[in-house]
Amino acid sequence: MSDQPAIEVAGLRKAYRKVRALDGVDLAVPTGSVLGLLGPNGAGKTTVVRILATLLAPDGGTARVDGYDVVGQAPQVRLRIGLTGQYAAVDRFATGRENLEQAGRLHRLGRARSARRAAELLDLLDLVEAADRRVETYSGGMRRRLDLATSLVSRPSVLFLDEPTTGLDPRARLAVWDVTRELAAGGTTVLLTTQYLDEADYLSARIALLDRGRVVAEGTPSELKARLGGARLTIRPVDVADGQRVAAAITEWSRGAPRIDQTNGEVVVAVDPDPGALADALHRVAALDLPVADVEVGRPALDDVFFSLTGPAGSGYASGGAA
Ligand SMILES: Nc1ncnc2c1ncn2[C@@H]1O[C@H](COP(=O)(O)OP(=O)(O)O)[C@@H](O)[C@H]1O
Ligand SMILES: [Mg+2]
Structure with a gap:
């Protein structure tokens, strides 16, 4: 097709x-790329995804997927x-395999193709050994991978991953990351929501930072880091209680609190x-x-950018953005 974006959102409310x-959200995701929609709890990420997936009607603005209007x-x-x-x-x-085969039949793949597609996806998501066990015996990470596999049965050209790794252990998280990269490399457009900066x-070619229903910054990860410019100074006192005194001593050189x-x-x-x-601050x-x-002394990290844009107050971020 043309170079129209796979996902195009304008003034969404x-x-x-x-x-x-959502208070006027604009987004454009080029075909075959990954957009990370990053934001704290309550920022509006799921609302964007539900509107794009036609599960929820917007109050205003437009959203298109592969050129098709999500409402009309x-x-x-x-x-x-x-x-x-x-x-x-x-x-x-049901077992993992049965879930996938059923999804295939829902998508009218027929029995044989559904079975083949199920086998392929069990392999891709590393679920071959668990394939014929009931899902109730699966760990949280395995369920999430099966859910992801189910969403891939129809070979979607656009995939929405709404916090796909929240609550997963590090190994399951890496598995989801690998698959996401593989899909993107294969030309799937991915809109991924996450609270995790790392x-x-x-994963993302570009990141849009959503805060209270608005996109407050957008760019490649390095563009966003470069926006802050400067350097990042980290000082860790031996005594936790000395943090306040160290901070007070260097506020004069600090950009932002x-x-x-x-x-x-x-x-x-x-x-x-x-x-x-820097020498004065250290003195x-x-x-x-x-x-x-x-x-x-290092370069600014992505979380510095977000703190500078959204501020720690009112945002759901913990320092470092870890779970
Ligand atoms: N069904 C609902 N009814 C009322 N408020 C909702 C509902 N769903 C979401 N919200 C509110 O809308 C805002 C955005 O929610 P959501 O899109 O789920 O954010 P996120 O996915 O980023 O955590 C939040 O303030 C949330 O409490
Ligand atoms: Mg959400």
Whole structure:
């Protein structure tokens, strides 16, 4: 087809009674690329996905998938998409293979093709050994992978992954990451929502940061990091309680408020990449005469960008964005 984006969203609005969940969202996802829609809890990520998947009607704005309008041409949209949610929607009394074969028949693949597709997907998602066990015996990670497999039965050209790794252990998380990359490499367009900065950084060609129903930043992961510019200074006192004093000593050189990790007292600030300024800041810390375990000067990370844009207050992020 042409170079129209696979997903095109303009001025999308949605309110649930008094809650303004989406307040004018614009997005464009080129065919065959991964967009990470990153945002804290309640930012509006699932609302975007549900509208794009034709499960929810917007109040205003437009959304197109492969050129088809999600409101006016919902059946055409449904033929092209796959959706994996945070909560796996599979029949737990059936086996993994039965779930996939049933999905194949729902998509009118016929018995033989459904069986072949099921076998392929069990292999892709690393579920071959568990294939003939009932889903109720599966771990959370296995269920999520089966749910993902189910959404792939119809070979969707556009795939929505709504927090596909939330609650997964690291191994299951990596498995989902691998499959996502494989699908994207094979030309599938992926819209992935996540609360995890490292996940968005690793998987996405571009990232849109959603905060309170608005896209507050958009770009490649490196563009977003470069936006902040400067350097990142990390100082970890030996005594957790000294974090406050370290932060107070260097606020003068900090761009934005220093962040203090309450668990280990680590202080992180974005600073000008000026050796003189860095030396002054470190002198001031040295003058406190307290034991310091670690000092590091590095480049800004993605989470610095998000803290600078959304602020720690009112956002659901924990320091570092880890689970
Ligand atoms: N069915 C609903 N009824 C009322 N409010 C809702 C409903 N679904 C979501 N919301 C609210 O809309 C906002 C966005 O929610 P959601 O799209 O689920 O965010 P996210 O997926 O980023 O956590 C939140 O404030 C949430 O509480
Ligand atoms: Mg959600």
